[in-house]
Amino acid sequence: MTADPSRDCQAPAGGSGHRFDAERRWDASMSLGFAxxxxxxxxxxxxxxxxxxxxxxxxxxxFYPETSHRHPGTMAALGEPCHVYLLHPPGGLVSGDRLGIEVGVERGAHALLTTPAATKLYRADSHGVAWSQTNRLRVADGGLLEWLPQETIAFDGSRGLQRTEVELEGSARCLGWELMALGRPASHLPFASGRIEQRFRLVRDGRPLWMERQPLDPTHPRFVGRWGQGGASVQATLWAVGLADLHEAVEAVRGALPASARWAVTQRHDVLLLRYLGVSRNEAWDLCSAAWQVLRPRMAGRDACEPRIWRT
Structure with missing residues (x-):
């Protein structure tokens, strides 16, 4: 891949966005802080x-849609959460795009971030120039971040790198998810070419809790093999870290979701992980949403409060 995500938060080189060769580059960045x-x-x-x-x-x-009442959960309730919608007016990533999003949540703060619609990853241009998106999420001791973007749709031929890094300090908590739909099967346009690489890194006080790298290449045997992607066109991962009783939370999520071979809930070190591999965006979304409703009172002392943008 030609994109260099390490420069995602830097200003673009002069004129790079107006090139029409493999060096074309359009940068965009955002830095948010909550206290x-x-x-x-x-x-x-x-x-x-x-x-x-x-x-x-x-x-x-x-936005502040949540009332002041709190759920009598096992975790101490924080103050009123701040809901924020991340807007990318183009609505998707094309060759040369490089997005960098940084979020910092200070001690005792509680932020919920989401997006107003699905993110689209469009087909690479004739030069095969890649896009990149890097999300850096930092939560201080005693803070809580909910990272709940709507799904990502990868068009056939898309090429790029999607990276999420979560850094926690002390007793920081974080709950998030990532949903990926590959191709557009309803339009008879499967994800048959291209390459997307996903990387995830979650650390607490510099100690790795969960690190993962996943290449999505439809020409690789793993993509269709039963030991890998198995031909699934939709995948999702939900993570939650900072639960007071991880084992109890895992059992609670398992008990709340409908039985199916397409999902599983496990724990890895101090992280709860929900995985989905199937063919339905709606099924994946409903599973993650149901798990979130179970986990939020345990992490925030509050019942789940859906952002209104999800209903529009």
Whole structure:
């Protein structure tokens, strides 16, 4: 792949976006910061204290849809969460695009980030130039981040690198998911060419808890083999770290989801993992949403509150 994601948060080189060869590059970046406001009138409400952007990445104003009542969960409840929608007006990534998103949640803060629609990964150009997207999520001791983007749809011929890095400090908590739909089977356009690489890295105080690298190449035997992708066109991973009783949470999620061979819930070190491999975006979304509803009271002391944008 030709894209270099290590420069995703840097300004583009002069004129690079106007090239028409393999060196073409369009950069966009965003840096968000969240902190709890413990003034008497705010009562711990999380504020967005930083919102810097370069290129076509934006946020709408912060939303506060949750009432002040709290669920009597096992984890201490934080102040009122801040909901933020990440906007990428182009709606998808094309050859040369390089997106970099950085999120920082300070001590005692609680932020929920999502997207208004699916992200589309379009077919590579005639030069095979790749796109890249890097998400760097940092949560300080005592903070909580919910990373809940809507699904990603990879068009046939797409080429790129998708990377998510989560850095936790002390007792920080994080719950997130990633859903990927490969191709557009309903339009008889399967993911038959191209290559997408996914990387995930989750550490606490510098100690790795979960690291993974997955190439999605339809020409590789793994893509159709029963020991690998098995021909599935939709996959999803949900992670939760910072649960007080991990074993109890795993059993609670298993008990809340419908029996199926297409999903499994496990624990790896201190991380709860829900995996889905199948052919239905809606099934994957419903499973992740149901698991989130089980896990959120255990992590935040609050019932799940769906962002309104999911209903539009």
């Amino acid at each position: 709890a406001d413990w003034n008497a009138s705010a009562a711990g409400r999380t504020r967005m204290i930083r919102a810097r952007h370069h290129g076509p990445l934006r946020v709408q104003r912060p």
